[in-house]
Amino acid sequence: MLNYTYTFFLDAPDVWQTRLQDPASSTMEGILVFNKHILFIILVIVLLVGWLLVSTIINYQEFDNSQVWNFFHSNPLEIVWTSLPALTLLTLSSPSFSLLYSMDEISIPDFSIKILGHQWFWSYEISDFRSCLQTKTLKYTCYMLNSEELHNCKGFFRNLETNKRVILPTNTHMRLLVSAVDVLHSWTIPSFGLKIDACPGRLNQMNLFIKRFGVFFGQCSEICGVNHGFMPIVLLVLPLRQYHYLIMSSLENYPKSN
Ligand SMILES: [Cu+2]
Structure with missing residues (x-):
């Protein structure tokens, strides 16, 4: 039995907790926002890759499509699948570095x-x-x-x-x-x-x-x-x-x- 008057402001982890704890500093608030930002990008990537995988399995099964037999190289495709991950990493790196360096900042302490x-x-x-x-x-x-x-x-x-x-x-x-x-x-x-x-x-x-x-x-x-x-x-x-x-x-x- 917990004493609720005592535990009212406790920031202890819950049983089987999987989420991050509630923030009490601006650093943690930044981490939570960044976490949501990353989760959104991960969701988009998972959906895109999943859709590509499933559609490839369904549409090109047993190599019965004549287009597949003759397809060996595509420059536009190379450019797209190289630049897309690079751009994705860039959108991740900018908030990540600003958060990292904000943690290192030392103001005049009391x-x-x-x-x-x-x-x-x-x-x-x-x-x-x-x-x-x-x-x-x-x-x-x-x-x-x-x-x-x-x-x-x-x-x-x-x-x-x-x-x-x-x-x-x-x-x-x-x-x-x-x-x-x-x-x-x-x-x-x-x-x-x-x-x-x-x-x-x-x-x-x-x-x-x-x-x-x-x-x-x-x-x-x-x-x-x-x-x-x-x-x-x-x-x-x-x-x-x-x-x-x-x-x-x-x-x-x-x-x-x-
Ligand atoms: Cu230790």
Whole structure:
């Protein structure tokens, strides 16, 4: 039984879901539009090829048509079936590249979040509040809740919940700095259209701007060892004002660190 007051804004995947998740960032909105664009072109190609195949089988069976016996080469046909796929690829490449490069754009961030992949959990650090809060760095280490811990938590998802939720604000430009301490991992949130590789010894960065509040789920997307499937990501995204209130009050009670 799910607790619906709690799950109202959950962006968890449905059972046997085959569609993409609802977008929460402009990147994911772009991916959804591009997906529909591609699906339309695929549909046209499938119908065209299917029609050609069926009509060829029906009209030219057993080579009883004299036209077929004498047909070996056609320049117009060569031009058409070379240029048509080229044009199709061009119509796909233009929105694809603009979407790809829009993801790489880094605007001036309001704050940065450091994300580290470990075997097999994620840790987070936010140190941009230090100047106003006397050298306090927010640090989270998020482990998956096992089935015994989930037993008393109504509405929680098996293999998808963590002991702590990373709290982020809406309508804020954030910079994600992602790395790993041991092996390759990948920090992925489907609703944001985000997938960043976490490589040991290398720092990857990406811009994040979340458009709506809710609880968002993700998982590691790079096979990283025996418990790769058990290091989920849970984000609680709050309206900016609530976020500030929560962060300020939690930092007041937070132990001092470097
Ligand atoms: Cu992994």
